[in-house]
Amino acid sequence: MNQIKIAKPILWSYFQSTCSWRVRIALNLKAIDYEYRAVDLLKNKGGEQFSKEFTNLNPKQEVPILFIDNYLFTQSIPIIEYLDETRRHGARLLPDDPVKRAKCRIIAELINSGIQPYQNANVIKKINAEMGKDKRKDWLHFYLNKGLNAVEEILKETKGRYCVGDEITMADLFLVPQVFAAKRYKIDMSIYPLINTINSELENIDDFLRAHPYSQPDFLRI
Amino acid sequence: MNQIKIAKPILWSYFQSTCSWRVRIALNLKAIDYEYRAVDLLKNKGGEQFSKEFTNLNPKQEVPILFIDNYLFTQSIPIIEYLDETRRHGARLLPDDPVKRAKCRIIAELINSGIQPYQNANVIKKINAEMGKDKRKDWLHFYLNKGLNAVEEILKETKGRYCVGDEITMADLFLVPQVFAAKRYKIDMSIYPLINTINSELENIDDFLRAHPYSQPDFLRI
Numbered sequence: 001m002n003q004i005k006i007a008k009p010i011l012w013s014y015f016q017s018t019c020s021w022r023v024r025i026a027l028n029l030k031a032i033d034y035e036y037r038a039v040d041l042l043k044n045k046g047g048e049q050f051s052k053e054f055t056n057l058n059p060k061q062e063v064p065i066l067f068i069d070n071y072l073f074t075q076s077i078p079i080i081e082y083l084d085e086t087r088r089h090g091a092r093l094l095p096d097d098p099v100k101r102a103k104c105r106i107i108a109e110l111i112n113s114g115i116q117p118y119q120n121a122n123v124i125k126k127i128n129a130e131m132g133k134d135k136r137k138d139w140l141h142f143y144l145n146k147g148l149n150a151v152e153e154i155l156k157e158t159k160g161r162y163c164v165g166d167e168i169t170m171a172d173l174f175l176v177p178q179v180f181a182a183k184r185y186k187i188d189m190s191i192y193p194l195i196n197t198i199n200s201e202l203e204n205i206d207d208f209l210r211a212h213p214y215s216q217p218d219f220l221r222i
Numbered sequence: 223m224n225q226i227k228i229a230k231p232i233l234w235s236y237f238q239s240t241c242s243w244r245v246r247i248a249l250n251l252k253a254i255d256y257e258y259r260a261v262d263l264l265k266n267k268g269g270e271q272f273s274k275e276f277t278n279l280n281p282k283q284e285v286p287i288l289f290i291d292n293y294l295f296t297q298s299i300p301i302i303e304y305l306d307e308t309r310r311h312g313a314r315l316l317p318d319d320p321v322k323r324a325k326c327r328i329i330a331e332l333i334n335s336g337i338q339p340y341q342n343a344n345v346i347k348k349i350n351a352e353m354g355k356d357k358r359k360d361w362l363h364f365y366l367n368k369g370l371n372a373v374e375e376i377l378k379e380t381k382g383r384y385c386v387g388d389e390i391t392m393a394d395l396f397l398v399p400q401v402f403a404a405k406r407y408k409i410d411m412s413i414y415p416l417i418n419t420i421n422s423e424l425e426n427i428d429d430f431l432r433a434h435p436y437s438q439p440d441f442l443r444i
Contacts, residue, residue: 060336060372071321075335077299078327085320098307099293105300112331113297114282117339126361130353139348150282 009034009068012057014041015216018116018177019076020064024211025173026080030090032068038218039063041121077105077112080170093170100165103158107151107171111178115147119181140185148182148192151175155194163198168205176202180213231256231290234279236263237438240338240399241298242286246433247395248302252312254290260440261285263343299327299334302392313429315392322387325380329373329393333400337369341403362407370404370414373397377416385420390427398424402435 011027011034013020027034039054041047041063048054049061058065058074066073069086073079084093094101117123119140128136158164163171179199182189189196202208213219233249233256235242249256261276263269263285270276271283280287280296288295291308295301306315316323339345341362350358380386385393401421404411411418424430435441 058372059375060332060368069321071324073324073328075328075331077331078324081327082320082324085323098304099291101307102293102295102300102304105303106295106297109297109299109334110282113335113339117335118345123340130357135352146282150280153281 009066010037011035011067012037012039012054012063012065013216013218014039014063015213015219017041017063018181019062019112021177021180021211021213022076022173023064023066023079024216025176025208026083026093026170028207028210029093029168029173030083030087032083032087034066034068036217038216040218047121077108077170080173084170091168093168093173095164095167095169100158100169103154104164104169104171107154107158107163108174110147110150110154111174114150115144115178118143119185141187144182144185144187148178148187148195151178152192152194155198159194159198161198161201168202172198172202175199176208179203231288232259233257233289234259234261234276234285234287235438235440236261236285237435237441239263239285240403241284241334243399243402243433243435244298244395245286245288245301246438247398247430248305248315248392250429250432251315251390251395252305252309254305254309256288256290258439260438262440269343299330299392302395306392313390315390315395317386317389317391322380322391325376326386326391326393329376329380329385330396332369332372332376333396336372337366337400340365341407363409366404366407366409370400370409370417373400374414374416377420381416381420383420383423390424394420394424397421398430401425 009032011023013024013036015038039048041049049063055061057072060074062074064076064079066079073082080093094104124136127139131139155163160166162168163175175195176199179189179195209215231254233245235246235258261270263271271285277283279294282296284296286298286301288301295304302315316326346358349361353361377385382388384390385397397417398421401411401417431437
């Protein structure tokens with residue numbers, strides 16, 4: 001498809017959203033300049049994601065959304081795969097070897113579909129309201145530990161300096177935001193030595209630091 | 223990596239698991255013969271997935287697992303992407319165009335991370351125990367409708383005969399099992415005309431029929 005490339009990509013993001021954070025790291029690693037549009041998921045009662053305007057952009061009422069090359073894309077994994085397929089400069093987010101690519105995607109999915117759906121603001125609000133605070137803690141600890149345990153296990157096989165070998169890959173973009181979220185939910189991370197070591201390697205890299213929630217323009221608003 | 227190719231691939235599967243079903247369709251579309259190993263997720267109290275032997279294969283204690291080319295792979299999306307990258311025969315599960323590839327992946331993720339985590343046996347058991355039967359119904363209807371609504375919306379843009387254009391893609395492998403699950407949970411599917419039309423096109427294709435839960439060797443066991 002020949003589309004006229006227009007000016008800057010636009011990212012709809014929320015500073016604390018782990019899914020937005022993954023895409024922010026990818027955009028930084030690919031050195032893609034973009035316009036940041038903050039969507040306040042917690043503002044007022046419902047959150048800005050439920051507005052008519054935003055729902056038109058994404059009926060799932062979630063961030064991130066990336067507008068790039070004249071298209072709107074949702075869902076962090078498809079966005080990151082698209083960026084890697086269409087931008088060959090900067091870090092290669094998926095290695096060439098199909099087995100290593102699969103391992104990167106497995107780590108990403110363990111977090112994306114295995115943990116994140118159980119810790120997002122929407123589900124936690126529901127669990128809190130229906131089950132109460134103690135059960136909310138049990139819920140979070142059960143799903144986060146189940147997922148993190150599986151990540152720690154696969155890292156025994158795939159790890160180098162980073163999640164899969166010695167180059168940064170898509171897997172690393174999922175690890176760092178997830179570790180941050182786990183700490184916020186007071187998960188005992190001392191039982192995950194590989195996750196910790198790799199996270200420490202990654203979190204101070206400039207492209208990761210600039211994607212951190214505290215570095216986002218909407219951080220100061222709350 | 224040069225690995226010695228050994229005999230038949232092995233799929234650990236449960237007949238009713240939507241995630242296993244997706245991979246069964248992919249294997250059929252690629253004409254890959256495989257050994258079926260049934261893992262009974264509901265047997266006894268805990269289910270066979272919690273056995274020590276199975277946990278060694280997959281610490282996440284989930285099906286599917288595919289052993290192929292001397293490697294073990296988990297997670298349906300990475301498995302399907304791997305099959306498509308390494309087997310160029312049979313259906314192409316992802317189109318060449320990067321925008322269309324992204325759209326296929328978005329539809330797959332809307333189901334994989336957007337719906338499935340809220341309807342799997344493990345979470346439903348928890349919701350039932352903690353919130354009761356009525357709330358369980360509300361939970362399922364909320365998350366399934368939220369996800370199916372987003373799928374119906376994106377199909378307006380991507381649809382041809384199938385989910386993305388006129389060729390079968392990865393998106394279709396996610397749609398058919400999800401529609402089956404939604405019907406089982408008594409979701410009113412009449413409000414999703416595009417999903418229904420495309421599902422009807424797909425469900426009677428031989429490679430889909432042979433992957434159906436009722437065609438699996440473990441179906442008769444319960």
